[in-house]
Amino acid sequence: xxxxLTLLQKELVEMWRNYKWIWVPITFILIGVQKPIxxxxxxxxxxxxxxxxxxxVIKLPIPTAEExxxxxxxxxxxLGVLIIVLSTMGMIAAERKSGVAAMILVKPVSYQSFVSAxxxxxxxxxxxxxxxxxxxxxxxxxILFEWIPIADFFQSYFLFGLWFSVILxxxxxxxxxxxxxxxxxxxSLAVVIIVSLVSSALSNWLEWSxxxxxxxxxxxxxxxxxxDHTISASILAVFIILILLGFGMFIFKKKExxx
Amino acid sequence: xxxxxIKSLKKSFQGKEVIKGLDFxxxxxxxxxxxxxxxxxxxxxxxxxxxxxxxxxGRIVFPHAKKGEDIRKLIGYxxxxxxxxxxxSGLEFLSYVGKLAGMTSKQAKEQSLELLELVGILxxxxxxxxxxxxxxxxxxxxxxxxIHRPKLIMLDEPVSALDPxxxxxxxxxxxxxxxxxxxxxxxxxxGDAEEVCDEILFLHNGEIVESGxxxxxxxxxxxxxxxxxxxxxxxxxxxxxxxxxxxxxVLQEGNRIRVFVKDLSLAxxxxxxxxxxxxxxxxxxxxxxxxxxxxxxxxxxK
Numbered sequence: 028x029x030x031x032l033t034l035l036q037k038e039l040v041e042m043w044r045n046y047k048w049i050w051v052p053i054t055f056i057l058i059g060v061q062k063p064i065x066x067x068x069x070x071x072x073x074x075x076x077x078x079x080x081x082x083x084v085i086k087l088p089i090p091t092a093e094e095x096x097x098x099x100x101x102x103x104x105x106l107g108v109l110i111i112v113l114s115t116m117g118m119i120a121a122e123r124k125s126g127v128a129a130m131i132l133v134k135p136v137s138y139q140s141f142v143s144a145x146x147x148x149x150x151x152x153x154x155x156x157x158x159x160x161x162x163x164x165x166x167x168x169x170i171l172f173e174w175i176p177i178a179d180f181f182q183s184y185f186l187f188g189l190w191f192s193v194i195l196x197x198x199x200x201x202x203x204x205x206x207x208x209x210x211x212x213x214x215s216l217a218v219v220i221i222v223s224l225v226s227s228a229l230s231n232w233l234e235w236s237x238x239x240x241x242x243x244x245x246x247x248x249x250x251x252x253x254x255d256h257t258i259s260a261s262i263l264a265v266f267i268i269l270i271l272l273g274f275g276m277f278i279f280k281k282k283e284x285x286x
Numbered sequence: 287x288x289x290x291x292i293k294s295l296k297k298s299f300q301g302k303e304v305i306k307g308l309d310f311x312x313x314x315x316x317x318x319x320x321x322x323x324x325x326x327x328x329x330x331x332x333x334x335x336x337x338x339x340x341x342x343x344g345r346i347v348f349p350h351a352k353k354g355e356d357i358r359k360l361i362g363y364x365x366x367x368x369x370x371x372x373x374x375s376g377l378e379f380l381s382y383v384g385k386l387a388g389m390t391s392k393q394a395k396e397q398s399l400e401l402l403e404l405v406g407i408l409x410x411x412x413x414x415x416x417x418x419x420x421x422x423x424x425x426x427x428x429x430x431x432x433i434h435r436p437k438l439i440m441l442d443e444p445v446s447a448l449d450p451x452x453x454x455x456x457x458x459x460x461x462x463x464x465x466x467x468x469x470x471x472x473x474x475x476x477g478d479a480e481e482v483c484d485e486i487l488f489l490h491n492g493e494i495v496e497s498g499x500x501x502x503x504x505x506x507x508x509x510x511x512x513x514x515x516x517x518x519x520x521x522x523x524x525x526x527x528x529x530x531x532x533x534x535x536v537l538q539e540g541n542r543i544r545v546f547v548k549d550l551s552l553a554x555x556x557x558x559x560x561x562x563x564x565x566x567x568x569x570x571x572x573x574x575x576x577x578x579x580x581x582x583x584x585x586x587x588k
Contacts, residue, residue: 037371126365
């Protein structure tokens, strides 16, 4: 256990030294708050720029606070995915490629701990950054529009975070399977995009797909509460995470560290 | 007492057999040089012993390891090109590795400082490894191999990448380590092997072609030789010596002909006579016995 904590601590320190603890949360904040702020100020900006030409009857519907927050969330699901993949894809692949993984693993270090400590470090960064970014979004929606109940905020946060965790685990899995971070990143993005597209296109049949956790989170904000299949999708997400993590460890152990 | 026994070890990459069955035993407290030309399989062998590569066939046995004990605890390994987390300082890296090997933070730190002192980079302990020079990285690499007090340290070409001064220092360091550790190190430089180690394994094309202690090898290959230097190319004079009844083998290289002979004093007499009779353009005549380099050329040349 103490060995695992040492490995985890190294991950956290590394993320601090290469500023991941700064740029990832800031990017999440920027992605999130951009929606409420732009939605709120767009009519005023148009006004300031001379207004609409006379006679033009364009009504800008004022969205509700719930709609704004849901849109903010959907921005997370596109750009957030990119950040997760980019910040995770090198975690194992780069260390193995450079040879430093071999330096560490000739010491009596368990391969499972090596992978799982990285996974845990990545998850900590993800949940923290997403929390800060989403909290900022919720806050701006609150002061510019209306306050969304904090319980809804937390419920949607957990559902969304769970889907993000699936993405992170997929990326880590590919990172332990390939030597090149780029290839790992590409495969992860491809898988996530395909799963998301297929799940939303066939949402009537694939209600249990973890990719739909994003829409279930939106339902929570729109006041529909925890809809059917949310639980089954969550359980499946946890299962997928554990299985991919296990496979990742297995492949990492199986693959020869040197050639 | 044997520390590690290697039994018919084989390794193939994509069907190509790189290591073709190695059998050897390392005695506790010995110092063995794994000698061979580039591509002989030295690195692959060390990687298998350190557990980084899985042997295709054969076994590596540590007779003293307890059942189920992680053998990596007993081994310190320095790869040919050691890499580190560049964002860590030297002290941080050593402490990190020490803690991974099961030491407490305090123990790890103390041991790290001690080792940094031993390898002579204590002054740079808080500098980022990214800013270290090649020689400093090599020393740090040796320090990390020693951090958990392993019974066996394996060093892959520890001095090949260093300048003459760094090379000297690392060799002296190895000399110092011999007292309490078993050392296995690979090199393609004969002089280094001869200087530090008392035992040599010659590896060629994935096989051990010759092995033994220095003295054993010298005795086995005790053979007199005569070096003849000529003006210009010596090619055309070689046949005269090859066919000579006293010659065992003849090597010709540039303007030199090296003849290994059965009886030195007799050969000297006959050769000099022959040279003067045929009026060969001799520049220099030298007698001596076989060096390790000759042994090397001989076993590799087979």
